Amino acid sequence: MKSWRYLLPLITATMLVIPALRAAEPLSVVANGEVVGSVVVSEQQGKTQIVYRVDDNGRGPKLTTELQLGDAGIPLSLSVTGTSLMGGQVAEHYRYHQGVAEWQSQADSGKQSLTAPRLYIVNDSNPWLLGVYARALLAQPQHRLKVLPSGELSLQSLPQQVLGTGAQQLTLQVYRLTGLSLQPSYLMLDQQQQLFAVFSATGVTLRQGYEAQAGWLQSLAGDLETSRMRELQQQLAHQPSAQPLRLVNVHVLQVQQGQRTGLMSLQIKNGLISAIEPWHAGQHYPGETVYDANGGTLIPGLHDMHSHSTLDSGLWYLAAGITSTRDMGNDNQFLLDLIPRIDSGEIAGPRIVRNGFLEGRSPYSARDGFVVDSEQDAVAKVRWYKKHGYWQIKIYNSMNPAWVPAITREAHRLGMTVTGHIPAFTSPDQMIAAGYDEITHANQLMLGWLLHADEDTRTPLRLTAMVRAADLDLNSEQVQRTLSLMQQHHIPLDPTAVILERLMLSRAGAVTAGDKPYLSHMPIGYQRYRQRTFVPGLTPALDKQYHAAFNKMIALLGMMHDKQLQLLPGTDDTTGFTVLRELELYVQAGMTPAEAVRAGTLDCERYLGREQQLGSLEVGKRADMVLLRDNPLDNISNIRSAQMVIKDDSYYFPAEIYQALGVSPFALPPNKL
Structure with a gap:
């Protein structure tokens, strides 16, 4: 299960607006150097249409937005249709008419009387609208705006950047947009105030024809966020001097x-x-x-044993009491640069144990770490990770199962261990035999008992097939055989139960049990994003099955705890709140609170081999x-x-x-x- 953090600055944006401009140029969505999507904008009969498509690792939003502007450039109506990140249906509508604003989204519905149209935060948005957003903010004296349903956005101008030479030279104004979600959004407008790019340290959406500049933009985002994090560290870190x-x-x-x-x-x-x-x-x-x-x-200090570090995740972790993480896949150079900055105290963050991400080449490849094309290349990358101080190797869904024995042999020879997803068209039992030392995600373990041999886990099926667990017999021969193998080989599970709860049980207009304790404290865009349905084709009967399947997964964790199989609390997230929920779920599975706290502290350090210090x-x-x-x-x-x-x-x-x-x-x- 790969983090979708590069999508977050794109899909939590809002809508809105200003006077009509020249036709917008299409944009490419780039992740880890590869184009994974597009944004195409057109004018049709007085309406603006934005078609947003992403296909990365078998998933991504596919949305069509239509909006109609009033005289002041503020939308009088808009609609969003399509599917969200994991394939959930989207049907969002907004209308301002005769002094009344009304909206309906996955998260909520509302109605408010206004003397004039106000910017509306769209729940399922797209990168292009950030440019429209920025222009609306630029029209305000303080570059701040109150928005619907609630909250306030602000825009900060940052130093200009010059791209290209001669006739191809562009002078681009950089902005930081805050108040929408957990992280600020960075964007660039050209001299005509057209959107050139929305960018972060982990992904970029930029004007087509300039895809080669994605790496430069990621580096720029890293520099800007590092500067912000450095300032926050100076402001928030306390030392008792001598x-x-x-x-x-x-x-x-x-x-x-x-x-x-x-x-x-x-x-x-x-x-x-x-x-x-x-x-x-x-x-x-x-x-x-x-x-x-x-x-x-x-x-x-608590641990997140399944993290994907970002520049600003450190503060979120520390605020929640998490002082150690294990990074389970990242841009390698980014991570190698981040860790010394944290260790030196330049920016805030937990201790980070680094895992080396290995993926095989396929149309569904995840794009963290290294994507390899041969067994020889995979083994060479294991050596690279060892040379650069990585603790463990993580294997992903598209890896050729035939290469896994060679990968694990080399990792073990070098004193490393191996964890990961179960590659497509194989099983946990086979990967244990191939040398796995740990398994990542409860669903990756359980799919071995739920799928047919020809079903492809490189697709969202690795989530949706979990509904079949509602009828799984945990005492069946196949389940008990796998658990016995795990006992014999001392193989722990990194369940990430919290992220499965979120993906399986999140429902439009509702707040999950794991999010209730903190969500009302969060920025409005994040609050709304958390209130959505991820699974496609949901019916009342299917909803009941998903809940039963999730309860079966919790029962499995309880059974594993009874069998003294170690559960490593991880989240596939970066906020810290999910670590706290993961431990709550362990108690729900049968641990005592004392056992759950130990699972999130000393047991992790024993696994990492640092218990003499931490x-x-x-x-x-x-x-x-x-x-x-x-x-x-x-x-x-x-x-x-x-x-x-x-x-x-x-x-x-x-x-x-x-x-x-x-x-x-x-x-x-x-x-x-």
Whole structure:
């Protein structure tokens, strides 16, 4: 399951508008150097039509938008039809008539009386509309606009860029658009204010004929975001200078025993835990930076064992209490550049363990890491990953199964292990025999029991076929045979149950159980994006089956826990909120809260081989911890109450991070004494 992060700046944009311009030039969508989609704009009988198509890794939005502008360039009506990322049906409509704005989308419906048309945030949008959006904002004195259904957008001008020479030279104005989603959007307008590009560090949509410039634009996005992240790190990271840092009036969770101490005082010097001792009211600590935890609970830093790092994911992770991640596939050069910046303290972020992504060449290839064309090439890339400090190899869906034994042999020879999806037209049992040391995603495991031999998991079938799990007998011979193989070979599962919950159970106009605790705090565009149906062709009967299938997956995780098979909490996401939900789902599957916290802390460090330094709160270990307002042993959901996060010689207050990111905080910082 590949992250769709390069699509997010494109599909959460809004609509809207300004006076008519010359016909827009078509755009290409580029991911990892390859064209994976297009945006074509035309005028038909006074209406603007935008056809947006993406086909990457067997999925992507396919949308047709039609809008009609009023005299002021604001849409009086618009419609969006087609399918969203995973094939879910889209039918969105907006109309302003006689002082009333009305809309209907996957997320919601509404009606509002207005004296004039207002910009409407479309739930299923496309990159071209960001240019229209920017022009609407440029017409405002402060470059800010209140929008429908709610919220406010702002536009910041950044330095111009010059592209090409001679007659082909273009002077392009760069802008940063914020207030819409979790990350800002970057875009370029030419001197006629036509859209030239929408770009990020992981993907680009740009004018056709300029596809060769996609790499340059990604680098520019990286530079702009790095600058922003550097400024935020300077603003949000706290250091106690030469003074020790101390937390008092605090309980310490001993994850080995699953117990909480009485009220303690914990001291940190030079990034290490230097003392844990009983605390009594009235004690003084001259020459130290002291915070009163007010009876809160300290736990070790949490882990996301299935991440796809971005420049700004670090702050989201730290705010949620996640101090370590395992990157399961990325642009290799981007990741090699990112990690030293985090480790040096230039920008904020968790510790990152890097996995080397290997994919085979096919029409469905995912485009992270390396896409290989031969067994020899695949083995050579394993050596490249080892040389560059990667911890593990991750194999993806289009890999030729016949090449896997050679890949795993070379990885094992070099002291690496192998995880991944189950390549198309094979099974978990076969990949265990071929040398897999771990399996990624619960659906990749379960599809081996649900699919026919000729069914292709390179397509969205790897999600939709999960509905068949509703009738799966977990005690059947085939299920138990695979679990026995996993026991014999000590093979853990990285379930990413949270992302499967989101993809299988998200419904138009509703908020999933995993999103309810935090979604109302988020920017309006993200709130609306989370309220949609991903699975296609949904009927009441099919909806019931999907819920039954998801419950069967949770039961499988409980069975695996009973069999002492390790579950590695991962998310395929970057917000941190999903890590917290993953652990809630483990408790739902049968773990105790203490076992779930240990699964997300010490057990991960033991798997990574770093338990001598990290994973538990002990004198001499690295300072890596989260102060929770509430006790997670009472209720696992109390891990959502982070007040302070400490990583080595820096500490952060989640409330400050969330405010800087446009999110309403969840818990106040502790008091400084």
